[in-house]
Amino acid sequence: MVEATDHVADQVAQLNAARTLVLGDAALYPQIVNGVLPIVGAHARVELRRWGAEFLAEAFASPLLSAAQKEPMATAVLQTIRELSEVPDQDAAVMKGLVQAVASLYPPLFRHIVKHPQDSTSWENMNAIKLDILRRMDSFPYSVRISCVKFLQRVVQVQTAGPIADPRRPEQNETSLAIVPRSHPLLSIPNLEAESSGLLDRLLGVFQEETSDTLLVNATLNCLASLVRSRQSISNKIVNAVLDFYPTQHVRPPFTATVRVNVKSMERTARAFITNVMKKNPNHPLAGKMHMYFERLMQSRLETTEDASRKRGFPSEPTDGLDNAKRVRLDAMTPPLLRIPPLPPGPLTYAQLFTLTEDIGLSSFDVKQIPADLVVKIAIPLLAQVNPSTLTQAVDAIRARLQQVTKQQNLLRQQQQQAAIGADEDDDYEPEYQPMDVSDNVSQEASAVAAEVADLQPDLVSLGPFVLPQPPPLTEEEAGEIGRSAVARVFGMLNMSETSSASAKGKKQQQLGFSRLAGSTFDRDAWVVLLTRLATRAPAGLEGDDSKTKGGSSSRRQTAISDSIRETLYRYILEDFRARLNIGIAWLNEEWYNDRIQMKAAAESRNDEQGKDDESPPIVALHYDTWVIRLLDGILPYLDSRDIKVLVRFLSEIPDVTIAVTQRVASLARDPERVNLCVQALMYLVMFRPPAREICLNTLEDVYQTYEESRPAAGKVLTRWRPEKMQSLSAQSSAETNGDGGAAPAAVAPA
Numbered sequence: 001m002v003e004a005t006d007h008v009a010d011q012v013a014q015l016n017a018a019r020t021l022v023l024g025d026a027a028l029y030p031q032i033v034n035g036v037l038p039i040v041g042a043h044a045r046v047e048l049r050r051w052g053a054e055f056l057a058e059a060f061a062s063p064l065l066s067a068a069q070k071e072p073m074a075t076a077v078l079q080t081i082r083e084l085s086e087v088p089d090q091d092a093a094v095m096k097g098l099v100q101a102v103a104s105l106y107p108p109l110f111r112h113i114v115k116h117p118q119d120s121t122s123w124e125n126m127n128a129i130k131l132d133i134l135r136r137m138d139s140f141p142y143s144v145r146i147s148c149v150k151f152l153q154r155v156v157q158v159q160t161a162g163p164i165a166d167p168r169r170p171e172q173n174e175t176s177l178a179i180v181p182r183s184h185p186l187l188s189i190p191n192l193e194a195e196s197s198g199l200l201d202r203l204l205g206v207f208q209e210e211t212s213d214t215l216l217v218n219a220t221l222n223c224l225a226s227l228v229r230s231r232q233s234i235s236n237k238i239v240n241a242v243l244d245f246y247p248t249q250h251v252r253p254p255f256t257a258t259v260r261v262n263v264k265s266m267e268r269t270a271r272a273f274i275t276n277v278m279k280k281n282p283n284h285p286l287a288g289k290m291h292m293y294f295e296r297l298m299q300s301r302l303e304t305t306e307d308a309s310r311k312r313g314f315p316s317e318p319t320d321g322l323d324n325a326k327r328v329r330l331d332a333m334t335p336p337l338l339r340i341p342p343l344p345p346g347p348l349t350y351a352q353l354f355t356l357t358e359d360i361g362l363s364s365f366d367v368k369q370i371p372a373d374l375v376v377k378i379a380i381p382l383l384a385q386v387n388p389s390t391l392t393q394a395v396d397a398i399r400a401r402l403q404q405v406t407k408q409q410n411l412l413r414q415q416q417q418q419a420a421i422g423a424d425e426d427d428d429y430e431p432e433y434q435p436m437d438v439s440d441n442v443s444q445e446a447s448a449v450a451a452e453v454a455d456l457q458p459d460l461v462s463l464g465p466f467v468l469p470q471p472p473p474l475t476e477e478e479a480g481e482i483g484r485s486a487v488a489r490v491f492g493m494l495n496m497s498e499t500s501s502a503s504a505k506g507k508k509q510q511q512l513g514f515s516r517l518a519g520s521t522f523d524r525d526a527w528v529v530l531l532t533r534l535a536t537r538a539p540a541g542l543e544g545d546d547s548k549t550k551g552g553s554s555s556r557r558q559t560a561i562s563d564s565i566r567e568t569l570y571r572y573i574l575e576d577f578r579a580r581l582n583i584g585i586a587w588l589n590e591e592w593y594n595d596r597i598q599m600k601a602a603a604e605s606r607n608d609e610q611g612k613d614d615e616s617p618p619i620v621a622l623h624y625d626t627w628v629i630r631l632l633d634g635i636l637p638y639l640d641s642r643d644i645k646v647l648v649r650f651l652s653e654i655p656d657v658t659i660a661v662t663q664r665v666a667s668l669a670r671d672p673e674r675v676n677l678c679v680q681a682l683m684y685l686v687m688f689r690p691p692a693r694e695i696c697l698n699t700l701e702d703v704y705q706t707y708e709e710s711r712p713a714a715g716k717v718l719t720r721w722r723p724e725k726m727q728s729l730s731a732q733s734s735a736e737t738n739g740d741g742g743a744a745p746a747a748v749a750p751a
Contacts, residue, residue, distance in 0.1 A: 008045050015039070015051055019058075024062035033059055033073055042083040046091050049084060053097025053653050056081070060657075061102035067175070070108040077101075078109070078125040092141045099147040102129055103154045107175040110158050117185050130155070134199075146219045152203050153223035159196035160231050174230070200234060207245040211252060214262040218269045228277055239286055242273060243293050267297055338393040343401060353401055356394055481559035487531075487568055494527040494572075532587045535565035536623070538596040547669075564625060574634045578646055584631055585653045591624040592655040627652060632664045641673055647681045657685060657692035662699040669707040678703065679713040686721060697721055704729060 015036060033056070040052025050193070056077060060070060084090070085098055104603045106126070113123050137148045162176030173179055177196075180187045206212060228235040247266035251259055274290050284290070341358050355363050367375070474482070550710050573584045598620045632650075639647060651657065651665070662685075668678035682703075685696045697718070706712040711733070718726040 049094045053094045057097045057100035071112040073107040074109040075122045098142045103151040111175050149219045156196045156200050159192040212250040221269045221273045340397040379667040532590040536590045595622045595624050648684050666699050668704045669710050672709045675710045683717045
């Protein structure tokens with residue numbers, strides 16, 4: 001037995017020599033750790049196991065070793081630590097060292113698993129060790145439980161997403177859940193987050209227990225400081241848990257000196273924790289609650305403990321309701337009588353109602369100049385020192401004043417109501433009274449003055465209905481001016497709605513389509529529809545009557561207003577025709593529709609009057625052909641070769657393409673730079689507007705024959721749609737070229 005003890009002592013001495021060696025050179029830690037693992041295993045003596053657990057905790061907590069050096073060491077010692085932790089009836093010192101070692105090696109092992117997802121054995125060993133510690137944590141001695149608190153803090157810190165300093169250098173980022181890839185085979189992010197949340201609740205549960213242990217509370221507070229600093233996602237939860245913890249509420253009698261020391265220790269640690277949080281973040285959202293927590297800690301001293309340590313004080317005898325003889329025997333002073341000044345006359349303010357002092361300087365002092373928090377701090381000690389009898393007298397005086405003011409106001413209100421009722425009753429009876437001492441001259445002068453006043457002032461109080469006189473009729477010029485001003489106001493609304501729609505361009509708007517009403521909304525489209533229908537449908541049927549009756553005043557007025565709207569619309573569109581092209585298209589569609597409706601109505605009315613045999617066209621004022629040519633003449637001079645979309649959209653959406661329209665488009669070929677614009681627009685109409693195809697092809701032939709620059713582009717279109725005509729045109733152009741002495745051009749081959 002003695003030889004075994006000496007052998008163990010020799011081994012411990014050799015191990016201490018190895019520890020001294022690595023303390024001098026930290027680079028030898030991997031070699032020494034691998035060498036001592038077989039010696040301090042699960043089957044070794046308890047002395048060797050204690051030394052091995054302490055050495056492992058010291059090695060992985062050493063700041064001289066980097067995280068990259070600790071990763072291979074962590075995987076190498078996991079199996080040994082698992083075997084040591086599973087030894088039955090393990091020594092407390094050994095278990096304390098093992099828990100400290102696991103708490104230190106958990107971050108480098110987690111990073112190793114992130115980098116090497118195929119190392120499932122190491123992760124299984126780590127999970128087994130973690131589950132064993134969590135299962136037996138509450139049954140460990142206090143020294144081991146404090147180490148378990150540190151282990152829980154490390155697990156929560158690693159399994160919570162932390163900040164990423166540089167995504168390009170993941171090896172320099174802090175070990176946290178943020179470095180775990182989404183598709184990791186061993187590490188499931190939702191499971192790890194759930195586990196860390198549960199462990200954090202278990203860590204904070206020490207603040208909610210009925211009786212708190214001082215060592216565990218202080219250890220938990222010290223560990224939570226790093227979590228608050230490094231993990232913003234859970235910092236508010238931790239701070240709120242600490243702010244709800246008051247040490248004086250978690251102790252039970254008897255209040256001994258040890259209990260008082262423990263409470264002061266917990267208060268000091270909690271105060272240091274909150275102070276550290278406020279220093280790191282002065283603008284913390286819970287700063288106000290933290291200040292209240294400090295004041296509550298100051299007020300929640302163990303009053304019962306302090307009172308228990310004092311001697312018994314004087315008996316508290318009531319002084320109110322005692323006779324004078326007993327007052328003398330108890331040396332009780334009679335409470336002073338409070339002098340209540342009378343209320344000033346006239347209307348009162350709240351300040352006068354509640355003022356009980358006659359000191360002018362004190363009553364005129366503005367309390368609003370003092371900060372609210374300072375007022376609270378001053379008022380609480382003052383209220384604690386106020387004599388209850390004096391306070392009762394002051395409250396009774398204010399109550400009496402308030403009752404007196406209320407009675408006076410009710411009495412004054414009743415008098416006003418009675419006076420109003422009496423005045424109404426007096427108005428019902430007005431006797432005619434003529435004093436006898438008034439002379440006839442005075443009555444005659446009064447009647448003369450009354451007659452003069454009646455002549456000067458109209459009789460506005462005569463009985464009967466009052467009817468305003470009819471306004472004078474408007475002349476034709478006045479009516480036209482009023483109509484033009486109304487049109488100008490409507491166009492002002494159009495400009496305003498255009499500005500508002502431009503500011504709200506990013507918002508999604510509902511398209512109402514063809515079934516919309518002109519006044520359904522107040523946007524630009526609603527005003528455009530209203531204007532176009534005022535110009536086209538309001539004077540419908542009046543132009544024909546004007547031609548028959550040679551111009552009545554009403555007809556000319558309405559026609560002038562509609563023409564004014566058309567002219568204003570024309571100028572408004574030309575100001576920015578690219579952005580307002582849709583307004584012009586909508587206007588021309590309304591004009592074309594109105595022309596067709598008027599022609600149909602005129603034909604039906606003429607057939608009803610003259611019979612159905614008359615096939616001559618009805619006489620109707622048409623506007624579409626006039627305004628489409630005017631609008632096209634205003635747009636074409638400003639088009640360039642890049643405006644093909646603008647021209648094609650206009651020609652494709654107007655309701656009718658006439659010969660005059662195609663001739664205006666053909667005029668673009670005069671400019672060599674806009675020849676392609678002309679040909680492409682006509683080609684679009686040929687392809688997608690079959691009713692206008694023949695008109696456009698005829699126009700293309702004229703362009704081909706008139707402008708030589710257009711022949712390459714126009715020839716391709718004519719070759720496709722009119723190949724026979726194209727062959728004759730090519731032969732004719734070749735003959736003309738040969739007759740002029742030039743070389744004959746090659747015939748255009750059909751496409």
